[in-house]
Amino acid sequence: MERALDWNRREFLRGSSLMALATLLGGVRLMRPEAAAEEPEPAPAERVKVGLIGLGQWGRELLDQLLRLPQAEVAAICDNYPAMLRRSAKRVPDAFTTEDYRAVLDRKDISAVVVATPTHLHKDIVLAALEAGKHVYCEAPLAHTVEDAQAIARAALKHPRQVFQPGLQLRSDPQRHFLLPFVRSGALGRMAMARAQWNKKISWRQTSPNPEREAAMNWRLAPDISLGLLGEIGMHQIDQVSWFFGALPTTIHAFGTVAFWRDGREVHDTVQAVVEYPEGLRLLYSATLANSFEAEAEIYYGSDAAVMIRGSSAWMFKEADAPLLGWEVYARKDAFYKETGISLRADASKLRAQGDQGQAQTETADPPVYFALQSFLRNTRELATAVQDFVSLYGDSDPQALAEYLAKEVRRLPAADVLEGYRATVLAIKANESARTGKPVTLPGELFELG
Amino acid sequence: MNWAEPCASKLMMRTIASRLGRWSRTLGRCGLLQTRPYWAHATVWLLLLSLPLQAAEGWTRFGPKPGGKSKVRIEGTSTIHDWQVESTLVGGTLEVGPNFPRAQSEVKPGKLDVRAEVFVPVSSLKSIKKDGTPYSTAMDDIMHEKLLKTQHPRIVYRLQELTLKDGDGAQGLYNAEAVGDLVVAGVTNRITMPVQIQVQQDNHLLISGQVGMKMTDFKIDPPAPKVALGLIKTGDEIKVLFQWEVFPR
Numbered sequence: 001m002e003r004a005l006d007w008n009r010r011e012f013l014r015g016s017s018l019m020a021l022a023t024l025l026g027g028v029r030l031m032r033p034e035a036a037a038e039e040p041e042p043a044p045a046e047r048v049k050v051g052l053i054g055l056g057q058w059g060r061e062l063l064d065q066l067l068r069l070p071q072a073e074v075a076a077i078c079d080n081y082p083a084m085l086r087r088s089a090k091r092v093p094d095a096f097t098t099e100d101y102r103a104v105l106d107r108k109d110i111s112a113v114v115v116a117t118p119t120h121l122h123k124d125i126v127l128a129a130l131e132a133g134k135h136v137y138c139e140a141p142l143a144h145t146v147e148d149a150q151a152i153a154r155a156a157l158k159h160p161r162q163v164f165q166p167g168l169q170l171r172s173d174p175q176r177h178f179l180l181p182f183v184r185s186g187a188l189g190r191m192a193m194a195r196a197q198w199n200k201k202i203s204w205r206q207t208s209p210n211p212e213r214e215a216a217m218n219w220r221l222a223p224d225i226s227l228g229l230l231g232e233i234g235m236h237q238i239d240q241v242s243w244f245f246g247a248l249p250t251t252i253h254a255f256g257t258v259a260f261w262r263d264g265r266e267v268h269d270t271v272q273a274v275v276e277y278p279e280g281l282r283l284l285y286s287a288t289l290a291n292s293f294e295a296e297a298e299i300y301y302g303s304d305a306a307v308m309i310r311g312s313s314a315w316m317f318k319e320a321d322a323p324l325l326g327w328e329v330y331a332r333k334d335a336f337y338k339e340t341g342i343s344l345r346a347d348a349s350k351l352r353a354q355g356d357q358g359q360a361q362t363e364t365a366d367p368p369v370y371f372a373l374q375s376f377l378r379n380t381r382e383l384a385t386a387v388q389d390f391v392s393l394y395g396d397s398d399p400q401a402l403a404e405y406l407a408k409e410v411r412r413l414p415a416a417d418v419l420e421g422y423r424a425t426v427l428a429i430k431a432n433e434s435a436r437t438g439k440p441v442t443l444p445g446e447l448f449e450l451g
Numbered sequence: 452m453n454w455a456e457p458c459a460s461k462l463m464m465r466t467i468a469s470r471l472g473r474w475s476r477t478l479g480r481c482g483l484l485q486t487r488p489y490w491a492h493a494t495v496w497l498l499l500l501s502l503p504l505q506a507a508e509g510w511t512r513f514g515p516k517p518g519g520k521s522k523v524r525i526e527g528t529s530t531i532h533d534w535q536v537e538s539t540l541v542g543g544t545l546e547v548g549p550n551f552p553r554a555q556s557e558v559k560p561g562k563l564d565v566r567a568e569v570f571v572p573v574s575s576l577k578s579i580k581k582d583g584t585p586y587s588t589a590m591d592d593i594m595h596e597k598l599l600k601t602q603h604p605r606i607v608y609r610l611q612e613l614t615l616k617d618g619d620g621a622q623g624l625y626n627a628e629a630v631g632d633l634v635v636a637g638v639t640n641r642i643t644m645p646v647q648i649q650v651q652q653d654n655h656l657l658i659s660g661q662v663g664m665k666m667t668d669f670k671i672d673p674p675a676p677k678v679a680l681g682l683i684k685t686g687d688e689i690k691v692l693f694q695w696e697v698f699p700r
């Protein structure tokens with residue numbers, strides 16, 4: 001991973017001149033600048049036929065987002081539980097439905113699959129899908145064991161003509177891409193620490209009249225297959241901090257307890273972790289299923305300012321002695337108890353409506369997973385076209401030359417890659433290990449390499 | 452310069468003919484062939500007739516290789532800034548005939564025996580910034596749509612005539628004028644442009660040139676996409692620059 005806390009502040013400020021211009025013109029909010037036009041709706045031939053495997057709670061969320069994306073055609077849905085299949089079939093009456101994922105992979109017209117089954121079931125499906133020539137979006141964590149994660153990552157690397165995207169959706173989020181320079185450029189002064197949390201009052205336990213089904217549904221509460229709160233949820237935010245810090249963690253010390261949901265479960269409903277990075281940087285992480293106060297947040301603390309990210313909004317809190325950046329004078333401010341937050345909200349296309357602050361404030365932006373799937377669909381199309389173009393010139397006898405062309409010329413929208421997915425999964429597994437034993441786990445660099 | 456290709460082809464044909472002769476003589480000895488010379492001749496002629504063009508006297512066929520220096524670049528203007536798109540995929544074939552100068556003494560202005568058909572996949576054209584880094588996938592989509600990618604997936608150029616102007620045989624550099632048909636978005640225009648042909652040391656060619664044209668010549672309305680800051684209007688005038696690196700086949 002690049003060591004990238006060293007972005008040049010001047011470069012960053014120069015790059016943000018468009019934002020500065022917008023604010024000087026009387027704009028009050030700072031938004032993600034977008035010079036590009038809104039993406040035109042693709043011609044029907046360019047839509048990607050997708051098969052969705054796994055229709056649990058998150059699978060259905062993915063289905064909702066896919067249905068919003070004009071680039072997607074949900075051509076098949078699959079779940080091994082008929083009731084789940086019937087439920088989702090109502091949303092996509094024209095889609096092919098099956099209880100066997102192999103039937104989806106057999107469909108030649110389906111070029112991409114989204115795998116949203118329980119984590120421990122990913123491996124067989126992903127390996128078969130890659131073997132069948134499908135582009136694969138696999139939910140994160142990729143697997144519940146390092147061996148399975150390795151098998152998946154290696155298989156993905158063996159198929160350079162297919163997109164493999166791990167479901168680290170924050171890596172595709174325009175909001176995060178907009179904020180990355182704030183954290184890395186030195187606008188926050190010297191980085192001191194980070195804090196992140198995920199609070200939600202939710203049991204995780206689901207009930208079913210069928211005991212077998214109930215056991216299958218509650219895989220997250222089964223200690224031998226679940227990576228717990230840190231591994232299933234926390235890994236997304238910890239990965240984001242690693243990304244923003246431009247470094248891999250060196251040690252994790254996690255703690256867990258069953259604080260509220262005392263229904264006989266062993267999997268912790270409340271966890272904390274201290275994640276150490278090089279140069280004395282630490283992330284303090286906490287998550288609970290017992291309380292929802294302040295929900296989800298990540299906060300980066302520097303010597304000049306702190307940046308708080310909550311959902312699709314972000315604010316900067318400046319120290320009194322911090323140098324003036326200029327634009328923040330004009331930016332929108334929000335009060336947080338005794339603090340004033342300078343709005344850093346990324347908002348792609350609302351510049352025209354900037355006069356209407358009230359509306360903008362309540363408007364919900366697209367969730368990160370929407371952008372992750374959009375990237376996935378776009379990237380599958382880009383990669384497939386590039387392969388086709390190359391082969392039309394030179395034939396298909398030089399895989400090395402093709403790989404070089406693809407590495408150089410394919411325009412990918414931001415998305416997590418194989419190695420990032422593998423590293424985040426290893427971290428998820430180690431975080432869970434630490435929480436279960438209560439002991440710190442050191443994370444040597446080679447742990448994150450595929451070897 | 453080493454123009455060994457045609458000679459090698461001739462040698463190969465002679466070898467084939469003699470082998471066929473020997474084979475047919477063997478058959479004849481086995482009593483399978485009574486009219487030996489006629490049979491052998493017919494086979495050789497059939498073979499010769501079916502051989503591709505490059506085997507013709509003095510003609511050499513060239514084509515691109517992956518990782519070469521080929522590039523097509525289109526430059527244009529707009530109300531906000533200049534823009535450029537590029538592709539490194541320049542396909543097709545080039546055939547060079549016997550009157551292509553092989554030495555300084557042979558450089559004579561006039562029509563050259565050259566046949567060429569070149570294509571660029573529309574989807575491989577990508578918008579880039581001034582520094583060569585990717586610009587915008589949304590702009591790529593607008594451009595591909597304007598070029599009618601779905602109906603006409605390739606931009607095609609068919610050379611009609613190549614006239615040698617002058618050149619330095621020692622340097623292997625020739626200036627010429629190319630007349631050809633350019634097909635963009637299904638519309639054909641005859642284009643005349645100066646080109647440079649550089650014969651490289653290991654006998655491959657680098658052909659380069661540039662020419663100005665108008666989008667409206669190809670019935671393309673200059674794109675005017677709506678963006679967050681308003682409307683961007685692109686200028687009708689564009690410049691096409693290319694270099695095509697081809698190797699003997």
